[in-house]
Amino acid sequence: MVVSVLLALLMGALVFLAAGANPFKAYAVMGLGAFGSLYDVSEVLVKAIPLIFCGLSVALSAKILLWNIGGEGQLAVGGIGAAAVALFLSPHLPPALTLPVMILAGFLAGGLWASIPGVLKAKMGVNEILTSLLLNYVAIFWLEHLYFGPWRDPMGMGFPGTAIFPESAWLPRFFQTRVHLGLILCVLLALVLQWVFSRTQWGYEMRVIGENPKAARLARINLTRYTLAVMFVSGGLAGLAGMAETSGIHYRLQQGLVVGYGYIGIIVAWLSRLHPIGVLFVAFFLASFLVGGDQLQAVMHLPSSVGLVLEGTLLFFILGSDFLSKYRLRVIFKCQAPHLK
Amino acid sequence: MDTGSLIFILSVAIQSSTAVLFATIGEIFTERSGVLNLGVEGMMLMGALSGFAATYYSHSLFLGVLASMVVGGILALIQGFFTITLRANQVVCGLALAILGIGLSSFLGRPIIGRVAERCVAFPVPVLQEIPLAGPVFFNQNLFIYFSYLLVPCGWLFLYHTRPGLSLRSVGENPTAADTAGIPVIRIRYLWTIFGGSLAGLGGAYLSLSYTPGWKENMTSGQGWIAIAMVIFALWNPLRAVLGSLFFGGINALQFFFEARQFTFIPSYILRMLPYLFTIAILVITTHSKSARRRASAPASLGLPFQREENS
Numbered sequence: 001m002v003v004s005v006l007l008a009l010l011m012g013a014l015v016f017l018a019a020g021a022n023p024f025k026a027y028a029v030m031g032l033g034a035f036g037s038l039y040d041v042s043e044v045l046v047k048a049i050p051l052i053f054c055g056l057s058v059a060l061s062a063k064i065l066l067w068n069i070g071g072e073g074q075l076a077v078g079g080i081g082a083a084a085v086a087l088f089l090s091p092h093l094p095p096a097l098t099l100p101v102m103i104l105a106g107f108l109a110g111g112l113w114a115s116i117p118g119v120l121k122a123k124m125g126v127n128e129i130l131t132s133l134l135l136n137y138v139a140i141f142w143l144e145h146l147y148f149g150p151w152r153d154p155m156g157m158g159f160p161g162t163a164i165f166p167e168s169a170w171l172p173r174f175f176q177t178r179v180h181l182g183l184i185l186c187v188l189l190a191l192v193l194q195w196v197f198s199r200t201q202w203g204y205e206m207r208v209i210g211e212n213p214k215a216a217r218l219a220r221i222n223l224t225r226y227t228l229a230v231m232f233v234s235g236g237l238a239g240l241a242g243m244a245e246t247s248g249i250h251y252r253l254q255q256g257l258v259v260g261y262g263y264i265g266i267i268v269a270w271l272s273r274l275h276p277i278g279v280l281f282v283a284f285f286l287a288s289f290l291v292g293g294d295q296l297q298a299v300m301h302l303p304s305s306v307g308l309v310l311e312g313t314l315l316f317f318i319l320g321s322d323f324l325s326k327y328r329l330r331v332i333f334k335c336q337a338p339h340l341k
Numbered sequence: 342m343d344t345g346s347l348i349f350i351l352s353v354a355i356q357s358s359t360a361v362l363f364a365t366i367g368e369i370f371t372e373r374s375g376v377l378n379l380g381v382e383g384m385m386l387m388g389a390l391s392g393f394a395a396t397y398y399s400h401s402l403f404l405g406v407l408a409s410m411v412v413g414g415i416l417a418l419i420q421g422f423f424t425i426t427l428r429a430n431q432v433v434c435g436l437a438l439a440i441l442g443i444g445l446s447s448f449l450g451r452p453i454i455g456r457v458a459e460r461c462v463a464f465p466v467p468v469l470q471e472i473p474l475a476g477p478v479f480f481n482q483n484l485f486i487y488f489s490y491l492l493v494p495c496g497w498l499f500l501y502h503t504r505p506g507l508s509l510r511s512v513g514e515n516p517t518a519a520d521t522a523g524i525p526v527i528r529i530r531y532l533w534t535i536f537g538g539s540l541a542g543l544g545g546a547y548l549s550l551s552y553t554p555g556w557k558e559n560m561t562s563g564q565g566w567i568a569i570a571m572v573i574f575a576l577w578n579p580l581r582a583v584l585g586s587l588f589f590g591g592i593n594a595l596q597f598f599f600e601a602r603q604f605t606f607i608p609s610y611i612l613r614m615l616p617y618l619f620t621i622a623i624l625v626i627t628t629h630s631k632s633a634r635r636r637a638s639a640p641a642s643l644g645l646p647f648q649r650e651e652n653s
Contacts, residue, residue, distance in 0.1 A: 308444025
């Protein structure tokens with residue numbers, strides 16, 4: 001694991017060199033940007049929140065060998081659902097109820113969106129990787145249409161975005177930072193998922209499906225029902241990421257809601273080996289790349305997408321190191337084999 | 342509808358389908374060898390970037406195209422190394438490659454956004470372009486498109502009517518049997534994975550050198566994913582890939598046509614969603630249709646690593 005991180009950083013250094021920047025300086029800027037002060041660390045937590053939701057979303061579906069890579073679109077639709085409540089329903093709701101209803105709406109919206117690939121997979125066997133991914137583009141066009149068009153703030157003087165939500169629709173923030181209540185929510189959900197995976201019959205049956213679908217069918221585990229339920233909940237989790245971003249950070253629908261968290265969620269889930277508690281730590285770690293990358297853009301005018309590059313490379317090296325740890329014994333055995341004969 | 346509009350729609354349909362067609366053909370060959378490479382979007386983006394960058398700095402379209410194919414091939418080689426040699430999970434590796442390509446192209450491409458370089462212009466074929474309707478539609482295009490006219494039938498012939506094509510298919514269906522018959526399974530998988538990557542890169546170069554000249558972040562806008570879907574629609578057959586890509590291109594062409602004519606009965610955001618919804622629809626139809634399932638299915642060992650059983 002440590003070696004993989006170092007190798008990924010080494011590859012990153014090559015990328016910096018290719019872009020004509022001093023890699024030591026670049027990494028120093030990134031490290032300082034992510035951990036230089038308490039406020040920077042709080043910013044890492046802010047970015048970790050959507051990554052945790054999306055990571056849990058992918059981890060849950062991958063547990064039963066489903067690839068929900070539509071986190072990006074489900075996040076967008078979750079944001080739309082939450083915004084619909086904040087903009088149109090909140091005047092008719094008691095203020096204390098606004099946030100719970102928004103959370104519910106974000107979850108439902110994301111869940112229903114993910115149920116499209118879910119139903120297609122469960123009922124007709126359509127490849128869920130492609131359907132969930134293609135729906136990302138559809139969701140993003142829909143989101144853009146809403147804030148450029150019918151939901152655009154009439155007082156916004158042409159600003160592409162909805163009106164600011166009423167304050168009852170804002171997730172409370174902690175200690176003058178941008179860290180909001182979404183953090184508690186996603187940590188709680190990680191604990192719940194961990195409990196489901198390790199202590200319930202659902203978790204057990206999901207493990208059976210994941211490790212041996214044939215055995216699961218013979219044991220009369222209802223694969224169709226699990227596919228439908230898991231895709232719904234998985235989409236709901238990604239939808240909550242959208243809800244948390246709109247209601248905790250932006251306070252409106254606008255550009256910058258959909259920035260790749262859904263894709264990074266795949267990396268988060270895989271690096272944590274589909275382990276909900278692991279997702280928390282991996283998301284924090286990868287979020288530091290994102291915050292560091294933003295600093296890089298501000299200080300050295302290098303594109304912040306270097307975060308994505310480092311994370312993609314890291315995933316490759318982790319996949320490679322899996323091989324080494326799995327097959328080390330085998331390699332030694334092969335070398336000795338001629339003498340044994 | 343008048344002839345002018347028809348020619349416009351048909352020729353734009355061909356132009357819009359070419360990038361997807363290249364990537365689809367490449368992925369068909371990769372998957373036929375038993376390797377699922379989900380990194381097409383990343384390879385296309387890197388191909389688009391390197392093709393444009395090489396042309397911009399060298400002023401040579403040829404070098405640009407070459408660069409895009411080499412870069413696409415190198416990325417596919419990474420996928421090959423991790424999935425064929427290290428036997429890692431093909432789905433995760435492919436997704437990692439896609440993410441890496443998206444991030445890397447956006448990082449490295451920043452300095453040349455909005456630059457202008459040579460572009461590949463239409464090159465009417467003498468005589469043939471005189472044919473009414475078919476002439477202006479098929480033979481007033483650029484070299485990329487003429488190359489695709491050659492690639493498809495050659496690919497089909499190779500796959501179904503040559504000995505190396507048979508070896509390739511056997512490696513994807515039953516690598517153990519192929520191995521027993523003395524076919525170099527590992528080498529064939531590497532070869533066609535790299536081939537698929539270079540075609541994806543070429544598809545990217547077509548976008549940045551001809552279709553929408555210039556470099557823009559995420560300029561492929563999902564065409565790599567659409568190509569993977571088209572492989573399923575094509576039932577792993579290069580000829581059917583043409584059909585799928587032309588459907589896709591046709592929808593794009595209609596979108597341009599409606600926008601040019603300012604038809605407003607379909608709002609533009611719905612029009613922009615159409616290619617993606619359409620791709621999902623044909624995925625559903627292909628998976629559901631009994632005749633398609635009877636005719637062909639995925640290569641039997643698609644997605645599975647190959648390993649000789651040495652000690653049993």
